[in-house]
Amino acid sequence: MGTAPRRSSVSPSRAQSRRSLSVRAAKTENGPTIAIAGVTGAVGQEFLRVITERKFPYSNIKMLASARSAGRQYEFEGETYTVEELTEDSFKGVDIALFSAGGSISKKYAAVASAAGATVVDNSSAFRMTEGVPLVIPEVNPEAMAGYRAGGGGIIANPNCSTIIALVAVAPLHRLAGVKRMVVSTYQAASGAGQAAMEELELQTREVLDGKPVTQNIFPFQYAFNVFSHNSPMTDNGYNEEEMKMVKETHKILGTSDIRVTATCIRVPVMRAHAESINLEFERDISEEEALRALAAAPGIQVADDRAANWFPTPLSVSHLDDVFVGRVRRDYSRDDARGLNLWVCGDQVKKGAALNAIQIAELLL
Amino acid sequence: MGTAPRRSSVSPSRAQSRRSLSVRAAKTENGPTIAIAGVTGAVGQEFLRVITERKFPYSNIKMLASARSAGRQYEFEGETYTVEELTEDSFKGVDIALFSAGGSISKKYAAVASAAGATVVDNSSAFRMTEGVPLVIPEVNPEAMAGYRAGGGGIIANPNCSTIIALVAVAPLHRLAGVKRMVVSTYQAASGAGQAAMEELELQTREVLDGKPVTQNIFPFQYAFNVFSHNSPMTDNGYNEEEMKMVKETHKILGTSDIRVTATCIRVPVMRAHAESINLEFERDISEEEALRALAAAPGIQVADDRAANWFPTPLSVSHLDDVFVGRVRRDYSRDDARGLNLWVCGDQVKKGAALNAIQIAELLL
Numbered sequence: 252m253g254t255a256p257r258r259s260s261v262s263p264s265r266a267q268s269r270r271s272l273s274v275r276a277a278k279t280e281n282g283p284t285i286a287i288a289g290v291t292g293a294v295g296q297e298f299l300r301v302i303t304e305r306k307f308p309y310s311n312i313k314m315l316a317s318a319r320s321a322g323r324q325y326e327f328e329g330e331t332y333t334v335e336e337l338t339e340d341s342f343k344g345v346d347i348a349l350f351s352a353g354g355s356i357s358k359k360y361a362a363v364a365s366a367a368g369a370t371v372v373d374n375s376s377a378f379r380m381t382e383g384v385p386l387v388i389p390e391v392n393p394e395a396m397a398g399y400r401a402g403g404g405g406i407i408a409n410p411n412c413s414t415i416i417a418l419v420a421v422a423p424l425h426r427l428a429g430v431k432r433m434v435v436s437t438y439q440a441a442s443g444a445g446q447a448a449m450e451e452l453e454l455q456t457r458e459v460l461d462g463k464p465v466t467q468n469i470f471p472f473q474y475a476f477n478v479f480s481h482n483s484p485m486t487d488n489g490y491n492e493e494e495m496k497m498v499k500e501t502h503k504i505l506g507t508s509d510i511r512v513t514a515t516c517i518r519v520p521v522m523r524a525h526a527e528s529i530n531l532e533f534e535r536d537i538s539e540e541e542a543l544r545a546l547a548a549a550p551g552i553q554v555a556d557d558r559a560a561n562w563f564p565t566p567l568s569v570s571h572l573d574d575v576f577v578g579r580v581r582r583d584y585s586r587d588d589a590r591g592l593n594l595w596v597c598g599d600q601v602k603k604g605a606a607l608n609a610i611q612i613a614e615l616l617l
Numbered sequence: 618m619g620t621a622p623r624r625s626s627v628s629p630s631r632a633q634s635r636r637s638l639s640v641r642a643a644k645t646e647n648g649p650t651i652a653i654a655g656v657t658g659a660v661g662q663e664f665l666r667v668i669t670e671r672k673f674p675y676s677n678i679k680m681l682a683s684a685r686s687a688g689r690q691y692e693f694e695g696e697t698y699t700v701e702e703l704t705e706d707s708f709k710g711v712d713i714a715l716f717s718a719g720g721s722i723s724k725k726y727a728a729v730a731s732a733a734g735a736t737v738v739d740n741s742s743a744f745r746m747t748e749g750v751p752l753v754i755p756e757v758n759p760e761a762m763a764g765y766r767a768g769g770g771g772i773i774a775n776p777n778c779s780t781i782i783a784l785v786a787v788a789p790l791h792r793l794a795g796v797k798r799m800v801v802s803t804y805q806a807a808s809g810a811g812q813a814a815m816e817e818l819e820l821q822t823r824e825v826l827d828g829k830p831v832t833q834n835i836f837p838f839q840y841a842f843n844v845f846s847h848n849s850p851m852t853d854n855g856y857n858e859e860e861m862k863m864v865k866e867t868h869k870i871l872g873t874s875d876i877r878v879t880a881t882c883i884r885v886p887v888m889r890a891h892a893e894s895i896n897l898e899f900e901r902d903i904s905e906e907e908a909l910r911a912l913a914a915a916p917g918i919q920v921a922d923d924r925a926a927n928w929f930p931t932p933l934s935v936s937h938l939d940d941v942f943v944g945r946v947r948r949d950y951s952r953d954d955a956r957g958l959n960l961w962v963c964g965d966q967v968k969k970g971a972a973l974n975a976i977q978i979a980e981l982l983l
Contacts, residue, residue, distance in 0.1 A: 476886060485924050489948070498950075513951035517894065530800045566844060595846060
C-alpha cells in the first residue's frame with residue numbers, strides 16, 4: 252500500500268486551500284465567447300467557479316436562462332452580468348455553448364447553437380447516445396473529440412455523473428487488464444437532481460428533527476434519514492434510466508460493448524458527491540499492487556486507501572475537489588482466480604460529474 | 618409481477634397498526650424466566666417491545682446491565698422492574714438468557730449463564746463461529762437448534778444484522794436454484810453501532826444545519842450528510858470485520874462454503890434499518906417470476922416490487938416492521954445466461970437484525 256496517501260489527502264481543508272489558491276480572473280481578449288445555458292442552476296453556477304479555478308480563458312460570457320430568471324444579475328470576476336432569456340438568437344458570435352438546463356432545452360436549442368457556429372458541450376442526456384456525437388471524459392477518451400474546435404459548431408455530450416465518476420477509476424484498470432464485467436451499486440447525492448433537490452433534503456432534515464411532517468416536492472420518497480432506489484423512470488427490463496445510462500454510456504465511452512455492466516442506483520442523503528461500490532472482473536489476473544499503481548499514475552485520480560488507519564474516501568471529504576478518489580482496492584475472494592477486484596470510488600457530482608468535466612471538454616476545444 | 622404488493626405494504630401506517638394490535642401482556646405463570654443482559658441498550662429495549670408484540674410467554678424477567686445502570690427502573694406490561702447489576706450470580710433459575718451487551722460481556726458471562734442452566738441467545742459476535750454453537754435465522758436454518766430447549770443450558774448465536782437481513786431473502790432463492798456467488802453492497806443504519814451512534818447522527822445533523830462544528834465521539838468520520846466504509850476493524854486481507862462476517866456467517870448458516878461471498882459494507886445516515894444491494898449468481902437458470910414466487914412464499918419476507926409505480930422498499934418504510942422486504946428483483950443482463958439476479962433488500966436492524974431474530978430463536982426453545 253505504498254501508494255496510499257494519508258488522510259490529509261481527502262480533508263476539507265485541502266479542498267479549501269486549493270480553491271483559494273486559484274481564484275484569478277480568467278478573462279482575456281483572445282479567449283472564446285462562452286454561453287452558459289442554465290446559468291442559475293447548481294451546475295450553471297459551478298461552471299462559473301470552475302472557469303475561475305482553472306483560469307479558463309474567455310473574452311465574454313453570455314449568461315442564459317429561462318424568461319423567469321432573465322434580468323437577474325451575477326457578479327463574476329469583478330464584472331456584473333445580466334441573465335438573458337435563452338432564445339434562438341442567443342448564440343450569435345458564441346464559440347462555446349455550455350448547456351445545463353435539462354434535456355428538453357438541449358433538444359430545442361443545441362442544434363440552433365451549433366448552426367450559429369457555437370460548439371456545444373451538453374450536460375443533459377439528450378444527445379449522449381446519438382451517433383456522431385462524442386461522449387467524452389477527457390481523462391478517458393479525449394480522442395473522441397478529434398476535429399472539434401471552439402466556434403466550429405457541433406455537439407459534444409457530457410456523460411452522466413455516475414458514469415463519469417466510475418469510469419475515471421475503471422478506465423486505467425481496463426487499459427491494464429481488460430475489464431470484462433462491472434457490478435456497480437451507487438450511493439448518489441442530492442445534487443444530481445439539482446439545486447431544488449438539495450434544498451428539499453435540507454428542509455426535510457430540519458422538519459424531521461423538529462418533529463414536523465416532511466415536505467415532498469421533488470422525490471417520491473422521504474429523503475431525510477433514508478435511502479431509495481433512484482427516481483429516474485423505470486424501463487421495460489426492470490432497470491431505471493440511471494442504471495441503463497451506466498450500461499450504455501460505458502460501452503460508448505470505452506468503445507466496446509464487450510464490457511458487461513449491471514448497476515443498482517440508489518440515492519443517499521448526501522449533498523453533492525457520489526460514491527460507488529464497484530466489483531470488477533478482468534480478462535487476466537490483476538494484483539492489488541498493480542491496480543493501485545495504475546490508479547496512482549492515472550490522470551484525475553487520487554488513491555486514498557489507508558488500510559492501517561481504516562481511512563478511505565467519503566462523499567463529504569471529496570466534495571468540491573476535482574479528482575475522483577479511489578479506496579478499498581482489494582481482491583475479490585469470491586473468485587478462485589485473481590481476476591476480480593472491489594473498489595470504492597467517490598467524486599464530486601456537481602464538479603467532476605458535471606461542470607468540471609464539461610469545462611475540461613471545452614479546454615480540449617481550444 | 619402479479620405478486621407485487623402495492624405501496625401500502627411498506628407504509629409506516631401499517632407498521633403502527635401492527636404494533637398497536639398486538640400490545641397485550643405476555644406474562645404467564647407457566648412461562649420461562651428470562652434474563653436480559655444489556656437491557657438499557659437499543660436492542661435490550663427492543664427485546665421488551667418484541668416480547669409484548671409477539672406475546673412471548675414469561676413468568677419473570679430479570680433486567681440486567683452494568684453497575685452504572687443498576688437501580689434504574691422500567692415499567693413493562695404494568696409492572697415495575699429494577700435493573701440489577703450483571704454478575705456471576707445473576708442466572709440462578711433463569712431459563713432463557715438474552716445477551717446484548719457486547720462481545721466482552723458475552724465472553725465473560727454466557728458460559729456462566731449456561732452452567733447455571735440458562736439457554737443463552739447471544740446477540741454478540743463472541744460465539745458465532747464457535748464450533749458446536751448454532752448460528753440461527755429461524756426462517757433459514759431452525760434445524761441447527763435441534764436438542765436445545767429453555768433451561769437446558771448451552772449457547773445459541775444470533776447472526777450479524779447484515780447477514781440476517783441478506784439471508785432471509787437469499788435463502789429461498791438458494792433453495793430454488795443454488796446460489797453460487799453473492800456480491801453485496803450494504804447501506805447500513807446507525808443503530809448497528811448502538812443507541813449512542815443514533816444520538817451522534819442526530820446531534821451531528823443538527824450541528825451541520827446550525828452551521829456548528831460537528832461532535833464526533835463514536836465514528837471516525839462525520840456521519841451527518843455523509844456515507845463511509847464500515848468502521849469495524851480492518852483485517853489482513855483488506856476486508857473489514859463486518860464484511861468478513863457476511864462471508865463466514867453465510868457459510869455457517871447455509872451449511873456450505875461453496876457459496877462464494879464478497880461484500881462492501883457502508884454506513885449511511887439512516888437511523889435503524891439496513892438496505893443491501895445484492896447481485897446473485899445461481900447454479901442454474903432462474904427467472905424473475907420464479908424468484909418472486911419463491912420470495913413471496915417464503916417466511917419473514919414481503920415482496921415490494923412495483924415497477925409500474927417505481928416503488929420499492931426503503932429503510933424508512935420498513936423501520937419497526939418484522940419482515941425483510943425485497944424489491945428490484947431483476948435479471949442481471951451483464952451475463953449471457955439467465956443465472957444472475959439483482960435484488961434490493963431492506964430490513965429493520967434493531968428488530969429482525971437483532972431483537973426479533975433472538976426472540977424467534979427463543980420461541981423455538983419452548
